[in-house]
Amino acid sequence: MYFFAYPGKPDQISEPIETAAKFLNNTAFQVTTWKMLDIAGAFIRNEIIAKINQEEVFVADITRLNFNVTYEVAYAIGKGKPLLLVKNSSIKEAAPFIREVGIFDTIGWKEYTNSEELVKIIQAYIPKPLPISPIINTKVPVFFLDTKHKSDFITRITARIKKARLNFRSFDPNEQPRLSAYDAINHIAQSYGAVIPLLSETNEDYEVHNLRAAFLAGLADGMEKSLCLLQYAESPVPIDYRDFVKIYRVPEDINKYIADFAISMVEAFQDQEEIEEKPDISYLQKFDLGASSAENEMRTLKAYYLPTDEYRNVARGEVQLVVGRKGSGKSAIFLQIRDKERGRGANIVLDLKPDGYQLIKFKELVLQYLQEGTFQHTIMAFWEYILLLELTNKILVTDEKRYLTQSGLFEPYRELEQIYIQEAYTSEGDFTERMSILINNLTTSYKAKYGNSTNVRLSVPEITDLLYKNDIKELRNKVISYLKQKDKVWILFDNIDKGWPSTGLKHEDLIIIRTLIDATRQLQRQVDKERIDLFPVIFLRNDVYELLVAETSDRQKETKVRLDWVDPDLLRELIRLRIISSFGDDNEKFEKLWRNVCVSHYKGEETSQYLIERSLMRPRFLINLINACKSFAINLNHTKIEEDDIEKGFYSFSTDLLTDISYEIRDILPEAEDILYNFINCKVDMSKGELEEIINESISNSLLLEKIIDLLLWYGFIGIKINSHDIKYIYNMNYNMRLLKGLLKKNVNTTGYSINPAFWPALMIN
Incomplete structure (x- = not known):
């Protein structure tokens, strides 16, 4: 009934799981762990995949992330198996961290410290699979996992995909710091196939990238999509998976692999019957905001693009x-x-x-x-x-x-x-x-x-x-x-x-x-x-x-x-056009359309305004935030985004936002790359002296102090507090730093600084 997978190391993970399994097997539950399988002389992968296919529920321990378990979790999702993730909170987390990878925190997990707690978690679990869209994106039928650093080999892969005239969407870690499970599932479900490169151990960020690759590959195999899994030389793919990975050593090898993949795409196109939309898909599941990155929606953007005055100036x-x-x-x-x-x-x-x-x-x-x-x-x-x-x-x-x-x-x-x-x-x-x-x-x-x-x-x-x-x-x-x-x-x-x-x-x-x-x-x-x-x-x-x-x-x-986006109503119109694209209600006002997909208020605030105020007034961030809330709502079978979905989605988004803005600061001032993390668990409001004290915790160079404060204002991380009800961020001042700093000088006796609420969950600020 239940199959339980977990990493082989450290040894402390195994003991409570095996003990819990033995106890449950003496009750109405039947639990098999991977160690109970007869795998002598067989590839462990093959036996585990067969067991996932056979059993009703898949349970995985993600205390320490590794390639195998990550692949198996995704494979189970792709096969439509109910999924329960657990994590041993008594064991210190090690790199790569869950928050860096970003997949599992959008699925959610239960924490335990001993076998007794684990037994209670399994007994209380109500099996339900994660929803998967049955609709193929025939305009952009290929997904590509991009890398943070674009080597000549990665450049060759993208060039050959384009040369084969395969329209593709991609995940680029330079555009989005983390990949959510919701996005990963949607990308693979909507594709005929995926091209996924693995990085060798000599590459920076290879651990995080390869875990994303394992998850995407597992989804593709589980959904029976065409998969082109590429690796330079033999390292570091686990031995069980080497028969499924295409090894390249020179660029010409890539040409052949992509050519073979292109043929499989053509065959998939020809063989695939039109899949009609299932009648039990909820209104919320039909609601498609599109991709937050324009490169991933180039074939569909025209249908809901908002032609601003800036666009018209360029077009002329x-x-x-x-x-x-x-x-x-x-x-x-x-x-x-x-x-x-x-x-x-x-x-x-x-x-x-x-x-x-x-x-x-x-x-x-x-x-x-x-x-x-x-x-x-x-x-x-x-x-x-x-x-x-x-x-x-x-x-x-x-x-x-x-x-x-x-x-x-x-x-x-x-x-x-x-x-x-x-x-x-x-x-x-x-x-x-x-x-x-x-x-x-x-x-x-x-x-x-x-x-x-x-x-x-x-x-x-x-x-x-x-x-x-x-x-x-x-x-x-x-x-x-x-x-x-x-x-x-x-x-x-x-x-x-x-x-x-x-x-x-x-x-x-x-x-x-x-x-x-x-x-x-x-x-x-x-x-x-x-x-x-x-x-x-x-x-x-x-x-x-x-x-x-x-x-x-x-x-x-x-x-x-x-x-520069300064008008919340303009952002609402951007969202309205995307909702219309999903449902075709051309003349409906935003308020009515929004109520169909989201509750009206959260903690006493109108929800669209609440989300817009936490998006730093950037369209991409707003789309990411709404999509994060939506993914939790769909995973919990809600018919619309509820208050607890907003809370969970906002926390996930805030973590990504913190990483994103840190990267932007690094591009301009590398010494201040991690400066935002100085504000963990600090007060929301502070004087200039308190702000300088926090910055000085990691930056001793007094010449950089004012520059860093300017950057924090520029990126909207902090605003200027005029009084208890009036806080001005850069986007409230038409992105004019002179106006913002002029305001600071004019109110020198009463003005303090305030951290933007968009960052509160990530920084554990109440």
């Missing part, structure tokens, strides 16, 4: 920079503009999303070999070359058939194609992979000419000779000549500030951004002379932009829009 070609905080909607604008403009055949739309890893590689290459005086000119030349090559590649792909039939395109196309071939710039893979190949070629060219000499000062002709295969002027002229045949040219550049090293932003990183802006502006001026409409738009994080402005002498030349 009036701005060069879109500036916003993480999760404010930059990528959503990127995708909407891209899809809108490339639907018009006479346009060329170049959409570039480089990986931060490649930019770091290029920066290190230039810094290693060249003197500082050469640095800026080299990067400027590099960007110009990249933009021209990518524009050429986009033209050749976009007009591959059109040039044969459209008057005036044949000769210019052939000429452009010929010069592109001479440049030997590969058309394989995506932009990130092409950029990686170009950087490797640049390294080879440098060493062929200058050996291992470092700190070399190159002249302009020498840099040109190093970068370009042929005459850059000829390439530029051919591109401009061809673009005369087009209506509009868009260059959309996102992710330039994504994936910075943990050492934080440096002067050289800002030069990379500044030179990119200058290169697009220069190209725009060149084509403008030929009366060609070219609209470059670069998407930047707000805090990175502020640093850029501080370092730039000729600032404010670029036109920009800021994605």
Whole structure:
């Protein structure tokens, strides 16, 4: 009836479980543990999987997380087995911690300290499986588990998935710090298959990543989805699972595995019968807010996108920079503009999303070999070359058939194609992979000419000779000549500030951004002379932009829009459009739609306002918070989000938010990465002296003190308390730090600081 899995180490875990099992077996309960199985000469995995399939209820101990048990828990969920998780609270938790992985805390578990308590937990358990959606997302049928650091191998995997024209969703730990069980189950349930890379022990963060991988792989196997589980070399996959993992050692191995996976996807598409929606699915389960990351909803975003004034300014070609905080909607604008403009055949739309890893590689290459005086000119030349090559590649792909039939395109196309071939710039893979190949070629060219000499000062002709295969002027002229045949040219550049090293932003990183802006502006001026409409738009994080402005002498030349959300009603409209997309009630007001999915009040506050006030006024955070509450409600079979679901969901969200904002602070000021954890169990309200005392617990540098306080205000972690009822956070002051600090000076005698309630649960603040 019950099958019990638990980690083999430490030994203290085994004793109370085996004792409890023996006691229960003398009652009406039948419990089998993995140690009771006859597994001599057999793979333990196979025997355990067979037992999970056979028994009615699966019980797992997660006191110490490991690959095997994590996989087995997910497999049981995928098979629709009722699941009971338990944890021995008397044993010290060890890394990787549950809060870091983030899967199990959204399922929930029961704690025990001895066999007697464990017996009572099992006897009181009412079996119920976690709900799984039966609907396949046919528009985006593949799921990919991304990694925190984008190595060449990971870049190759994503490039080959794109090359196979497999539309995919992904979990990116740079975008979301933790993966919830609800999201993992939904991602796999909605997919025909999943591509899941495992990291070797030499990789940073490999333990947390591989536990996520184990959970996703278990779900995929349990739901009988196609699974491509990839591993570099043999380590560290448990021996029982090595027959199920595809080992690669060179990039060409990846090509073969993804090709085989693509074939299985086509077969799944052909074999899969349309699954009708089950009639017993609740209203709440039908409620789909979409993904909080725009990249994961690019095929569906158009159905519920909220066209703000900032979006319209970009669509009219009036701005060069879109500036916003993480999760404010930059990528959503990127995708909407891209899809809108490339639907018009006479346009060329170049959409570039480089990986931060490649930019770091290029920066290190230039810094290693060249003197500082050469640095800026080299990067400027590099960007110009990249933009021209990518524009050429986009033209050749976009007009591959059109040039044969459209008057005036044949000769210019052939000429452009010929010069592109001479440049030997590969058309394989995506932009990130092409950029990686170009950087490797640049390294080879440098060493062929200058050996291992470092700190070399190159002249302009020498840099040109190093970068370009042929005459850059000829390439530029051919591109401009061809673009005369087009209506509009868009260059959309996102992710330039994504994936910075943990050492934080440096002067050289800002030069990379500044030179990119200058290169697009220069190209725009060149084509403008030929009366060609070219609209470059670069998407930047707000805090990175502020640093850029501080370092730039000729600032404010670029036109920009800021994605600052200050109106709660605008966020309600964003949610309303997503609810409408689920149910089709086009004319219904928010209040009525919201009451169908959530209780009206929580602790005396209207629930939508309560959640909005704890989202830091960012759309992504608000969607994550509502989804967290919804996941607990669905797991508990509630028909709508109840008060206790809000409490549990808010706690889970708060933990993720704390990690997220810590990462954002680290990008700007690495010394203060863990500063938020100084506030654990502290008072909500404090004077400036008390605030400084808390910061000084880990930061002894007095020069950093004011900078850290400014960062805490900037990210909305703390606000300024005017009186007992009036607290101003950065978003209450239109994101204007001068206004916020001016308010502080004007009320110097009565003003204190207050920690944003969004962080209270994570910091254990009452």
